[in-house]
Amino acid sequence: MNRKALIGIIIIMTIALIGLLGVQLYWIRSASSVKEASFRRSVNEAMAKVVYKLERLEKRRAAEINPFPGMLSFNKHLDYSLFITPYEMDSLISLELNIRGVDTRYQFGIYKPEQDYFIMEKSSDYRKQLIQIGYAYPLFSYDMFTTPEYLLIYFPYERQFLLTELWGMLLISIVLIVVIVYTFSYTITILIRQKKISDMKSDFINNMTHEFKTPISTISLACEALEDKELPRSKAFYDNYIEMIREENSRLSILSERILQAAVLEKGELKMYREMVDLHAVIRDVMKNIRIQVEIKDGDIHTNLRAKPSQLEGDKVHLTNLVYNLLDNATKYTPRRPDIRIRTENSGQGITLSIQDNGTGISKHEQKKIFDKLYRIPTGNIHNVRGFGLGLSYVKAIVGEHHGKITIDSEMNKGTLFKIYLPYKIPD
Numbered sequence: 128m129n130r131k132a133l134i135g136i137i138i139i140m141t142i143a144l145i146g147l148l149g150v151q152l153y154w155i156r157s158a159s160s161v162k163e164a165s166f167r168r169s170v171n172e173a174m175a176k177v178v179y180k181l182e183r184l185e186k187r188r189a190a191e192i193n194p195f196p197g198m199l200s201f202n203k204h205l206d207y208s209l210f211i212t213p214y215e216m217d218s219l220i221s222l223e224l225n226i227r228g229v230d231t232r233y234q235f236g237i238y239k240p241e242q243d244y245f246i247m248e249k250s251s252d253y254r255k256q257l258i259q260i261g262y263a264y265p266l267f268s269y270d271m272f273t274t275p276e277y278l279l280i281y282f283p284y285e286r287q288f289l290l291t292e293l294w295g296m297l298l299i300s301i302v303l304i305v306v307i308v309y310t311f312s313y314t315i316t317i318l319i320r321q322k323k324i325s326d327m328k329s330d331f332i333n334n335m336t337h338e339f340k341t342p343i344s345t346i347s348l349a350c351e352a353l354e355d356k357e358l359p360r361s362k363a364f365y366d367n368y369i370e371m372i373r374e375e376n377s378r379l380s381i382l383s384e385r386i387l388q389a390a391v392l393e394k395g396e397l398k399m400y401r402e403m404v405d406l407h408a409v410i411r412d413v414m415k416n417i418r419i420q421v422e423i424k425d426g427d428i429h430t431n432l433r434a435k436p437s438q439l440e441g442d443k444v445h446l447t448n449l450v451y452n453l454l455d456n457a458t459k460y461t462p463r464r465p466d467i468r469i470r471t472e473n474s475g476q477g478i479t480l481s482i483q484d485n486g487t488g489i490s491k492h493e494q495k496k497i498f499d500k501l502y503r504i505p506t507g508n509i510h511n512v513r514g515f516g517l518g519l520s521y522v523k524a525i526v527g528e529h530h531g532k533i534t535i536d537s538e539m540n541k542g543t544l545f546k547i548y549l550p551y552k553i554p555d
């Protein structure tokens with residue numbers, strides 16, 4: 128998958144997710160307004176019933192007091208204290224609300240706006256809220272002789288009550304959204320990681336093809352020359368071409384060996400022989416090979432081999448490859464006049480080997496990744512330098528097999544210092 132397709136997918140998925148979140152929020156909001164409307168309807172119904180019952184109570188009481196209403200009363204309603212107590216009023220309201228599922232605390236009052244006076248009330252603490260935001264229902268509206276009176280009701284916890292009703296739905300939505308966001312970001316991370324791995328693999332194949340191509344074409348040219356009957360044949364002629372073929376052949380076998388080794392590392396089938404190895408001898412051996420490359424670049428290698436004893440338990444071949452890889456990197460990644468310093472010293476129960484260069488350096492961020500298999504720092508001029516990104520992952524594995532430790536200290540454009548601690552004896 129190319130970069131653009133990946134970015135496209137991320138954008139589409141993000142938009143879809145935001146859209147989904149929006150729709151979800153919209154549904155929650157409309158569900159909440161439906162709940163609010165149904166709450167209001169229930170309160171209205173309950174209070175209409177309360178008003179009706181209250182008026183009936185008053186009528187019954189009036190009939191008891193005065194059996195001939197037409198003659199003596201002028202349709203003026205009785206004083207509340209004659210037919211209902213605040214306590215009875217409270218239970219009447221509570222009963223009607225409960226029947227309709229309105230199960231939250233309330234405050235009520237019977238209010239005369241003209242005198243700004245509460246005839247009856249549950250508590251005097253909520254007068255302001257009752258008047259300003261309470262639900263109001265006219266009482267005894269047929270009574271022409273009394274100024275208007277209202278039954279007011281106010282729910283201090285109305286919001287919370289409505290929210291608790293929605294709580295289940297909200298919770299499920301939140302859980303689902305969290306699950307979707309989590310899986311989405313997880314998928315994206317995996318996608319990006321896979322893309323990086325596939326890029327690294329194709330880089331590796333490119334490099335490998337390139338590395339194999341040069342010796343193969345040199346060998347085939349040499350063969351052609353040997354076959355050419357027109358060229359003058361002398362011993363020197365044969366020796367020259369045969370030497371060339373041998374050299375290129377050994378290059379090929381080193382290359383294939385390295386790749387095979389990476390496969391072995393991958394499978395965890397690395398074989399270790401344990402013998403006493405003289406680390407200084409190993410270093411000198413590798414230096415013979417590396418020195419030419421350093422001198423081509425007009426550089427120098429300085430040694431300060433102070434470890435005494437310099438022998439330790441390990442695998443000679445692997446330790447040689449380890450030192451080779453580090454010195455190879457130190458040379459490869461120092462563009463101008465390498466000044467490489469190799470140092471050994473005894474420390475704790477082993478030897479510490481330090482290899483320092485004055486090369487490009489490695490940023491803190493990259494230092495975490497360079498030991499990963501196939502990883503190469505993707506910066507400008509380093510791309511001119513050929514490599515498979517296998518060296519340091521191999522070094523790390525070998526240090527691990529020897530129960531040692533590797534640390535890195537590097538500053539951009541100043542240089543890099545690798546320190547490797549190897550114990551005298553590998554614990555069983």
Ligand SMILES: Nc1ncnc2c1ncn2[C@@H]1O[C@H](COP(=O)(O)OP(=O)(O)OP(=O)(O)O)[C@@H](O)[C@H]1O
Binds near residue numbers: 456488489504513
């Ligand atoms: N001494 C160093 N100075 C600067 N950068 C380094 C140094 N050593 C390693 N690196 C960086 O770390 C990366 C990984 O190194 P590693 O040795 O694993 O691979 P490589 O050198 O690219 O290839 P290989 O060693 O397989 O031929 C390199 O590509 C390089 O960018």
Ligand SMILES: [Mg+2]
Binds near residue numbers: 519
């Ligand atoms: Mg390397």
